[in-house]
Amino acid sequence: MTTTRKDGAGLRVGEAAREAGVSIDTLRYYEREDLLRTERTPSGHRRYFESDLEWISVLTCLRETGMPIRRMREFATLVGEDDDATIGARIELLEEHRTEVLRQIRELQANLERVEGKLEWYRSRLP
DSSP, rough: OBBTTTTSSOOHHHHHHHTTTTTTHHHHHEEETOOOOOOOOOTEEEEHHHHHHHHHHHHHHHHHOOOOOOHHHHHHHHTTTTTTHHHHHHHHHHHHHHHHHHHHHHHHHHHHHHHHEEEEEEEETTT
């Protein structure tokens, strides 16, 4: 992973999007939603560093596992406080999300079993 340019500056938005595996629009959306704060050059261009890419990876994981933006914002606020006093609240939020993800996995597994049952039934009808 390349997180700096040859000139020592952070990555530009397009470069960061490629490295993080998300679109430029996603990065800008995360910024608008106050989930991501990036450094800016004196001319106002965004620059992304390794810690930004790691945070984008966390945000992507949370989003892909169905965490609502409102909850992601709560989590980002707690992380942004960079205070050990918020660790308990961070754990609680992530445990709640984990419970929801596990529920979704169980539901998906049950649905997959039903699909597999249908496939088996139809295949048994083939000549």
